[in-house]
Amino acid sequence: MVWHLFGVLILGVCLGGAAFFLRKLTRNRLPKWLIPASAAMGMLGYLAYYDYDWYGFKLSQLPAGTVVVEEGREKSLFKPWSYIHPAVNSFVVVDGKYTTRLQDSERLVEYFEYAFRKDPVERLESRSYVLNCESRERVAFDGRQGRLLGAVEKVSEGDAIFKDACR
Known part of the structure; x- marks a missing residue:
């Protein structure tokens, strides 16, 4: 998080400095507002790049x-580009390592x-499941304690976890 803030500031200073240099090259013929506008566009550009690349x-x-x-x-008000094409802010993965057991002639997996979330601070949450x-x-x-943490959920046959674990 700190490195991204550092990257945003560096890019803002670099593009603002480039606009300042262009203004001086043209002997102040370019408008003054070009300097902060270039810095802001550089900062927003980096944030959009990071948002889509994460x-x-x-x-x-x-x-x-x-x-x-x-x-x-x-979509977010602070990310205007997300109204055109929202980026992936969170995703859930399964590592592909399954333990299969037979109990009462039913296959249990x-x-x-693992749930990855991109908030101001990135989070990782993990949960273990049993799938019948x-x-x-x-x-x-x-x-560790061998107790259930939630209610029983139905899984459809088209669900990605069912296709991968119960093949």
């Missing part, structure tokens, strides 16, 4: 075999889901 950068850091289950896109492939139901659980 998702691809995070995916490149994940290990092979990772499956993206869900993507979240949000245990797996971990026959009844297409899943429930979150605490593996």
Whole structure:
């Protein structure tokens, strides 16, 4: 977060300085407002670049075999470009490492889901789940204490986690 703030400030100073240099080269024929406008455009340009590049950068850091289950896109008043084409602000992945067990002639699959969120401070949340492939139901659980954390959810056959875990 601090490095991105540093990058925004550096880019603002560089483009504002370039506009100042152009103004002096033309012997002050260019308007004065060009300097702060160039600095602001540089800062907003970097923020837009980071906003759209975050998702691809995070995916490149994940290990092979990772499956993206869900993507979240949000519009924001402070990001005017998000009204034209919102960037991915959050996504949920499964690492592809499943533990399969048979219990009462039903196949149960245990797996971990990781939720990445890009707020002002990036967050990572992980949860463990048990998926019943026959009844297409899943429930979150605490593996250390062996207790359920939520209600049972239905999973459709077209869901990415069902396709990947119950093949």
